[in-house]
Amino acid sequence: MATEVKLPRLGQGMEAGTIVKWLKAEGDRVERGDPLYELDTEKVTQEVEAEASGVLLKIAVQSGEVPVGQTVAVIGEAGEAVPDPGGARHRDERVTPASKEAKSSGSEVAVAGARHHDRSGASRQQANGGRIKASPLARRIARERGIDLGGLSGTGPDGRIVAEDVERAQAAPAAPAALPAGDVESIPLTTVRRTIARRLTAAWEVPVFELVVSADMTRANALVARARELDPDVRVTVTDVLAKLAALALVRHPEVNVQFADDAILRFPRANIGIAAAAPQGLVVPVVHGADELSLTELATRRAEVIGRARENRLRQEDIDGGTFTISNLGMYGVEQFVAVLNPPQAAILAVGATQDRAVVVDGDVVVRPMLTLTLTVDHRAVDGAPAADFLRTLKSFLEEPGLAL
Amino acid sequence: MPELSYREAVRDTLAAAMRADDDVFVMGEDIAEMGGSMGVTQGLFDEFGPERVRNTPISEMAIVGAGIGAAMQGMRPVVEIMYEDFLTLSMEQLVNQAAKHRYMSGGQLKVPLTIRTQGGAGWSPGAQHAQQLEAWFVHVPGLKVAFPSTPADARGILWSAIYDDNPVIVFEHRLLYPIKEQVPEKIEPIPLGKARIVQEGTDVTVIAIGPLVHRSVAAAKEAAEDGISVEIVDPRTLQPLDVETLVASVKKTNRAVVAHEAVTRGGFGAEVAAVLQAEAFDWLDAPIERVGAKFAPLAFAPAMEQFVIPQPADVLAAIRKTVGRGD
Numbered sequence: 054m055a056t057e058v059k060l061p062r063l064g065q066g067m068e069a070g071t072i073v074k075w076l077k078a079e080g081d082r083v084e085r086g087d088p089l090y091e092l093d094t095e096k097v098t099q100e101v102e103a104e105a106s107g108v109l110l111k112i113a114v115q116s117g118e119v120p121v122g123q124t125v126a127v128i129g130e131a132g133e134a135v136p137d138p139g140g141a142r143h144r145d146e147r148v149t150p151a152s153k154e155a156k157s158s159g160s161e162v163a164v165a166g167a168r169h170h171d172r173s174g175a176s177r178q179q180a181n182g183g184r185i186k187a188s189p190l191a192r193r194i195a196r197e198r199g200i201d202l203g204g205l206s207g208t209g210p211d212g213r214i215v216a217e218d219v220e221r222a223q224a225a226p227a228a229p230a231a232l233p234a235g236d237v238e239s240i241p242l243t244t245v246r247r248t249i250a251r252r253l254t255a256a257w258e259v260p261v262f263e264l265v266v267s268a269d270m271t272r273a274n275a276l277v278a279r280a281r282e283l284d285p286d287v288r289v290t291v292t293d294v295l296a297k298l299a300a301l302a303l304v305r306h307p308e309v310n311v312q313f314a315d316d317a318i319l320r321f322p323r324a325n326i327g328i329a330a331a332a333p334q335g336l337v338v339p340v341v342h343g344a345d346e347l348s349l350t351e352l353a354t355r356r357a358e359v360i361g362r363a364r365e366n367r368l369r370q371e372d373i374d375g376g377t378f379t380i381s382n383l384g385m386y387g388v389e390q391f392v393a394v395l396n397p398p399q400a401a402i403l404a405v406g407a408t409q410d411r412a413v414v415v416d417g418d419v420v421v422r423p424m425l426t427l428t429l430t431v432d433h434r435a436v437d438g439a440p441a442a443d444f445l446r447t448l449k450s451f452l453e454e455p456g457l458a459l
Numbered sequence: 460m461p462e463l464s465y466r467e468a469v470r471d472t473l474a475a476a477m478r479a480d481d482d483v484f485v486m487g488e489d490i491a492e493m494g495g496s497m498g499v500t501q502g503l504f505d506e507f508g509p510e511r512v513r514n515t516p517i518s519e520m521a522i523v524g525a526g527i528g529a530a531m532q533g534m535r536p537v538v539e540i541m542y543e544d545f546l547t548l549s550m551e552q553l554v555n556q557a558a559k560h561r562y563m564s565g566g567q568l569k570v571p572l573t574i575r576t577q578g579g580a581g582w583s584p585g586a587q588h589a590q591q592l593e594a595w596f597v598h599v600p601g602l603k604v605a606f607p608s609t610p611a612d613a614r615g616i617l618w619s620a621i622y623d624d625n626p627v628i629v630f631e632h633r634l635l636y637p638i639k640e641q642v643p644e645k646i647e648p649i650p651l652g653k654a655r656i657v658q659e660g661t662d663v664t665v666i667a668i669g670p671l672v673h674r675s676v677a678a679a680k681e682a683a684e685d686g687i688s689v690e691i692v693d694p695r696t697l698q699p700l701d702v703e704t705l706v707a708s709v710k711k712t713n714r715a716v717v718a719h720e721a722v723t724r725g726g727f728g729a730e731v732a733a734v735l736q737a738e739a740f741d742w743l744d745a746p747i748e749r750v751g752a753k754f755a756p757l758a759f760a761p762a763m764e765q766f767v768i769p770q771p772a773d774v775l776a777a778i779r780k781t782v783g784r785g786d
Contacts, residue, residue, distance in 0.1 A: 190713050193741040209745065209783045216713065216744045 055129030056105040062121045063094055063101075064370040070094045071118045071244050072125065081109045083128060090125070095248040097368040103128060111135045118244075187214035194219045245335040256395040259313075260433045263392050266445050268452040270408045270423040273298075276349075276455050284350050291425075292328060292382050293353040295405060298451040300324035300344035301458045303378055306444040310377050312398045313435035327376035327396065328356060332363040338396060339363050340376040380405060390426035400432040401441070403448075425452070460644060466636040468610035469499050469575070472617040473537060475646055477507050480535065483621060484511040487522060487539030487575075496541050497577055497636060519548035523574065527557050527626075530572040535621055542588050543578035543630060546596075557626040558601030569624045573617070577631040579670060579720060580768045584633075586756040591669070591721035593630050597698045597730060603627040603651055604698040608635065608672040611642045612695055615649030623651060632669045632720075652699035656708070660690035663714040663781050665774060666705055666731055667693060671718040671750070678774035687782055697727055705731065706738040713744040714781035718774055723751030748777035 060070055071093040077083055088100035089109075107128040114125045127135050185202045187195070191214045195202050198219075205222050207214035242250070273294050280289040303310040303324040312319040324345040327338040339359035344352055362368050381393045384407035393404035404427070411424040427448070431441045451458045463471060476483040484507075485500060491514045494501030504512045515522050519540055526538040540546055546553065553574070560568045580589040596604045603625055607613040613631070620627035657672055658679065667675040672693045679689035692708050694701055709715045715735055717728030732747040750769045758764045 188744040189740045190742050190744040210780070213745075215783065 055110060055127050055133050055135060056107070057124040058089065058104065058126040058128060060092075060119045060121050060123050060125050061101065063092070063099070064374050067094055067121060067370075069118050069120045072114055072116045073098060074116065075112055075126075076100065077103075077109050079109055079112055083107065083109050093244045094370060095244065095373075097370055097373060098366060099369055108133075185214065186212060187219075188216065190216045191219045243334060245337070249336055252397060253394055256397045259395055259397065261395055261430050262433050262438060262441075264429045264431070264438075264442055264445050265390065265426065266429075266449050267424050267426045268449045269413070270425045270452060272455055273425075273452045274408070274423060280349055280353075287350045287353050288357070289349055289353045290356075291384070291408065292380065292405070293349060293356055294455070295380055295382070295403070295452075296326045296328065296341060296344050296356065297347070297349050297352050298455065298458055299378060299380060299403060299448055300326055302444055302448040302451060304345045305447055306440060308440045309401055309431075309436055309444040311400050311435050312377070313400060313432055314398075318435050321377045323377070325375050325377045327373075327379040327399070328360065329379060329381040329393075329396075330360050330363045332366065332368075334366050337363045337368060337373065338376060338379055339368060339372045340374065342375060379403070384408060384425070390428055392428050393430050395430055395432060400435040401444075402430050404428040404430065460641040462639050463610045463614075463642050464637055464639045465610045465613055465631070466497070466499050468613045468642060469617060469631065470501065470503065472614045472621075472646060473500065474503060474506065476535075476537075476618065476621050477503070477511060482533065482535045483537065484513065484529075484534065485537045485539065486513045486515055486526060488515055488517055488541050490514060490539055495539065497633065499575075499577075499631075499636070500539070519545045520552055523549040523552035523557065523572075526572045526574070527552060527560070527570055530570045530626075531560065531568050535571050535573070537573040537575060537621060540574060540576040542584075543576040543592050544587050544590050546574075546576060546592060546628075553596070553602065553626070553628070554599050558599050561625065562601060570626045571622075571624045572626045573620045573623075574626065574628045575617075575631065576628065577633055577636075579632040579634055580752075580757050580764055581634045581670075583759055583761050583764055584757075585759045589633070589757050591630075591719065591752070593628075593668070593697060593719075594721060594725060594727040594730070596628050597727060601625070602698065603696065604630070605651060605696045606630040606632075606668045607695055608632075608667075608669050608693055610638065610640045612649060612655065612693075614642060614646050616651070616695060618646050618648045619651050622648070627651065630669065634670055635673075638673075649695065651696045652701055653696070654692050654694045654701035654704040656704070657691035657693050658689070660688040660712065662688045662712055663716060663778050664690045664692055664705075664708040664712045665716045665718055665778065666708075666728075667691060667718040667774075668695075668697065668727065670720055671769065671774070674769065674771045675716075675718055675774050677771040678778060681771070681775050682778050685779075687778060689778060694731075700731075700734070702734055702738060705735065709735050709739045710742040713742055715743070716748045716750060716774065716777040716781060718750035718769065718777070720768055721751055722754055723749050724754050726751045745781040745783065748781050750774050750777050 073091040073093050075090045076088050083103045085103055085106045087103045089103045090101055091098060092101050105128045108131045110129045111127040119125055187202050194216055200219055200222055202214055205214050205218050207218055209215040277289055277291055277294055307320055310321050310324055323343045325340050325342045326344040327340045329338050341352055341355045359372050362372060376399060379396045379399055379402040382405040383391060384405055387407050390406040391404050393402045396402050406426045408423045408425045410421050412419050413422050429445050473485060489496055490500040491504040491512050522538050526536045529536045557570050557572060560570050578589055578591055593604055593606055596602050605616045607616045617629055620629050665675045675691050679691060682689050690708055690712055692705060717731045719726055719728055728749045728751060735747055750773050753767045755767050758767055
């Protein structure tokens with residue numbers, strides 16, 4: 054009995070993945086657990102293992118983006134008839150995308166539904182057995198002008214896309230064509246870039262407010278220095294201290310460690326701290342899970358591991374799943390303060406600037422202190438101003454007097 | 460410029476060739492004193508006599524076989540098969556002999572034989588006297604096949620056929636014989652393998668042969684009233700085929716209809732459609748439509764005969780379908 058290999062949902066909220074390459078060829082013997090193909094999901098590339106043993110009878114999708122649940126290959130016995138994967142193609146698992154996506158992070162949250170990245174194209178393809186109906190001329194014009202036929206509707210017989218339809222589609226956005234050739238480089242979107250664009254656009258629809266506070270980092274810096282002295286092998290950073298103290302503050306202010314779902318506020322028992330990192334493929338946010346329960350050196354070690362994997366583009370799905378709060382630190386670039394865009398579905402993100410010696414007034418005297426400016430962006434649907442301010446006050450006090458966190 | 464009927468144009472060409480060249484002679488059933496059952500060879504017997512205008516027994520195999528022999532001996536015979544339905548009786552000579560000798564002798568022998576024949580429906584000749592069998596011969600390497608649709612083309616093509624060193628079958632159509640047009644004073648040979656653009660258009664190319672050229676012109680007039688601009692191309696020779704002209708036209712209009720009176724299935728139009736999809740695939744904006752007779756023996760009853768063979772309305776329907784305005 055042949056087994057259809059379907060694109061797995063490797064993370065909550067995963068809608069589609071891009072098959073990068075196959076590690077086995079048609080006709081190869083595969084054992085359950087063997088790496089079968091490389092899959093590029095929203096922010097990670099990983100190997101997907103075979104779920105059955107047998108012979109790889111057919112690769113239905115060599116490469117490219119595939120919705121979750123679509124058959125990408127068939128494993129069976131040698132000589133066995135291959136079921137038509139087209140028949141099972143595009144099984145429609147559509148759900149209301151906005152509502153489910155809001156739940157897509159957090160350990161005890163129900164599994165979110167899949168969504169086709171291009172619903173109009175997908176439904177038409179489904180009606181035609183997976184192939185878009187277009188005349189050869191229409192296909193050639195689309196190919197030459199880089200127009201995606203999936204987004205067009207045909208006016209020819211039986212809904213066939215004819216040349217005129219493509220011409221019309223071309224006529225609409227004339228801007229790119231008008232740019233002088235040679236001056237403008239068109240860089241195709243990677244899966245990561247596409248995800249960043251989609252998620253941040255979604256974030257822009259969230260009503261947020263921002264709170265700004267400055268903390269005297271004298272004692273926090275001393276803590277970092279002492280930690281490095283005690284354990285030179287683990288290079289503890291200000292970010293680690295921030296992550297640890299933010300995690301402890303979140304546990305004390307559970308009303309901030311939340312996510313907004315359409316019909317509920319999801320409150321998380323542990324603080325999973327995402328750390329925004331610049332990786333070669335773009336912005337990624339690896340997560341240190343249970344940061345509230347880790348020691349500072351444990352946290353620093355975990356942080357170094359996941360950031361390392363991010364830099365090498367080897368992140369695993371679990372490395373980016375389940376964050377409840379994000380820290381974005383641009384202090385090392387000398388940025389004094391900034392406002393971060395929310396990382397949905399999380400309700401809060403902390404933007405961290407550079408620690409600078411500033412003149413401050415202490416007990417009536419002007420003194421110089423290493424000051425750090427923090428900006429907290431908060432989803433107002435889930436958190437009101439007072440609890441957010443209370444959380445930030447706690448965090449400030451922890452930074453200025455780390456002993457208070459004990 | 461003289462005005463000639465299609466029938467007169469064929470006769471004029473035969474006479475001109477016989478006057479110009481002693482090697483040219485004609486042979487067939489009842490073609491001498493009677494002038495042929497369609498009257499094409501009337502008057503030739505009086506001018507050229509029984510040596511060069513020869514009646515034959517009723518044996519198509521013998522007619523073509525004798526023609527082959529004479530051709531290999533250096534003559535340029537033009538033999539007439541009264542109805543193309545009877546080409547079936549000469550198949551062995553045409554397919555296994557005429558088409559093969561030049562190849563099998565390594566070029567030492569030539570077969571400059573012309574086979575004239577006629578067919579076609581529209582006058583109730585019944586199932587055995589009106590078939591259109593041109594596609595069969597396009598399938599045989601070594602034969603050339605022509606099907607002129609106008610008096611001027613009939614002259615120029617028949618002349619080229621007579622002077623071609625290979626066997627050429629020239630199909631004439633019974634209903635085209637009375638068609639008249641102005642023709643050049645002097646016969647202008649038309650190279651075999653050169654198509655003619657009957658009328659220019661921009662929206663769809665109709666590739667038609669024989670009587671369907673005229674029915675397509677009628678259909679194009681109606682299409683024009685609908686704002687559809689039709690280009691009509693007559694290949695004139697089916698083998699060799701002027702692929703270049705056909706493909707250029709389809710690349711211009713992006714749509715194609717093929718039309719002939721022969722049965723659609725396995726017809727010459729299928730060959731043209733295959734050539735077009737291979738050569739102009741990326742220029743096609745619609746599937747190629749085929750127009751031809753229904754897959755049925757030709758009916759004797761006039762109304763049923765008209766039902767079986769393609770009419771201008773069928774061409775028009777195909778044109779409308781390619782431009783996406785079918786019913």
